Amino acid sequence: MARIHAALAAALILPLPLIACGGESATENTASEAEGAPVADYERGPHNGRMLRDGNFAVEMTIFEDGVPPEFRIYAYRDDKPVAPGEVQLSVALGRLDGEVNRFAFKPEADYLRGDGRVVEPHSFDVTVVAREGGRTHRWKYDSFEGRVSMPAAAARAAGLAFENAGPAEIGEALELIGRVELDPSATAEVGAKFPGRVVSASLNVGDRVRRGQVLARVESNESMQIYSVTAPISGVITERRTNPGDVSGSDPIYVIADPSRTTAAFPVFPRDMERVRAGAPVQLSLLEGNRTIGSTIRDFRPVADPMTGALVARAPLANRDGFWRPGMSVKGVLTVDQRQVPLAVKTEGLQAFRDFTVVFAKVGDTYEVRMLELGTRGPVWTEVKSGIKPGQSYVTKGSYVIKADIEKSGASHDH
Structure with a gap:
């Protein structure tokens, strides 16, 4: 069954008095929703969309995304009876958190008016709808926020949040090796x-x-x-x-x-990875379980491969002044291989799962909002971004889970 969701769910429409304009009949309705407020009820139409009413005329706002990119499909009614879409002229403007405005024109199709563009995620914006029919003009304004929350700067500092601007970076694929600590x-x-x-x-x-x-x-x-x-x-x-x-x-x-302070991490490198692991390559060394991490480089390889597996043993110096690393301990090494420059990337540590997406949380002033990303190569430090965030946009790196938790608590989520 086709899936249609409300264009901006999680909102409670609070009608204000109609404002009359001179000339042709015109009214303006304004609705507002508290940022991050729990999901509230509003009138839904026959297609499960948000109903906007002005006198005996109404429109039903829906976003359709069953097998197609998200698009507006808007239904018109007069006295609660369907109006032929050809009788209505409609436009929609979406104001984004960063000041960007997305404008949509509409054409009749079947029994609805279809928007001329994709409604880009996140579906979080200030909405202005203008409809003309029967010599009258109708205007509605309302907010619909998704994945958005505010946090004062002092609270962000106390939570340990850190930020970065999306931009170019040198990235590489992460290759994980498991080995053991040995005496040099x-x-x-x-x-x-x-x-x-x-x-x-x-x-x-x-x-x-x-x-x-x-x-x-x-x-x-x-x-x-x-x-x-x-x-x-x-x-x-x-x-x-x-x-x-x-x-x-x-x-x-x-x-x-x-001398226990002079230890090395020794890793078997199997034939499938030998072309990618080179002497001099940087490697992050850590316990299989635990938080201690130390940087090193691949120093050399043992000259003879294992006759059973064909693996060569790579060795990386392991600084051990406090004697923490003991010969025989298991150790993990993460290398960055196949490095290249990409035009747009974000810190890997800032990525979070949100609905069906991998996201970061953009920062605009004291407001944070989800950004759904299309990703390329993911590395241990940087991850390539193909779309979903603008170059130069500030986003949360360290502590992004704090913003995610606040958004989930607020109930400011998408209504699918």
């Missing part, structure tokens, strides 16, 4: 005796922290019978102890030291 190959040192001999002392144990140059053990040389010190070549943590006093040292290591 240069962060491990095996420490042995310089000369074979008996171990006189070895007091440090696994887990002890050492500094570069610190004495780890003392050994009595078999040749000179002199005791010399074995010192740590790097600062770090003892990960292995392979000797005890009384042992005879040879060429094997007696301690292994690792």
Whole structure:
């Protein structure tokens, strides 16, 4: 069944006294609705549209969008009986939040008057309707707001809102890799005796922290019978102890030291993605679950691919001064690949789901209103916009969910 919805739902028409004009008979009706007010009742016509009345003449405002872009279809009545559309001249002007005005002329078609253009989303505007019939002119004005809410600047600051202007940006596709934290190959040192001999002392144990140059053990040389010190070549943590006093040292290591602040994130890159992942590419590293995120770059690849999967292992330095990252932890890496410049983009973090659309919330003064977007490539930072917002328009980035929640609470929604 064809779907027709009220042109501007969520409004309560409050008739004011008719204003007579000189010359031909003319009246003007004004209706208003509170911004963000709950959905209220108004008179609906046979096609479920908004009825606008002036004396014995009325029009029914509908927007039709079943299989076609949204368009006005307006029905005329005299004494509540249909009027042939050819007897009526009609025009509609829609005033948008940003000052833009959309004007529509109408032509008779079947039993209605059809607008000559698309009613662009959002269906949120101040409406002026002018109709001429039987030597009379009728005018109506009313507000119909959808996805719109106001918030004082102080409240916006307290909510942590941040803003950006829509415009050109360099974007790329997000590629997600899952890997593990490893010690950097240069962060491990095996420490042995310089000369074979008996171990006189070895007091440090696994887990002890050492500094570069610190004495780890003392050994009595078999040749000179002199005791010399074995010192740590790097600062770090003892990960292995392979000797005890009384042992005879040879060429094997007696301690292994690792520097936990020098870690890397290692990711398998499978053949389908090898062309897109390059050394030097920026990558955002984070836990699989949690909020800690750190930036890095792909440093290099292990020289040999995994014989079972064909994957190469990419490595990215992972700054770890506080020791948070531990070898063996799972880590996620998000790379931006296939970067290119686009003429219009918005911050990805500002995107929200609204009805059947992906949207951002435009900011005009202290008023916020939904903008339905047609999107292109979505990247981790920027998302390409093909239509739905004007270049230079301010919109909410950080905290956009706050505006969405306020709009949903207000009930200022579309009546489909």
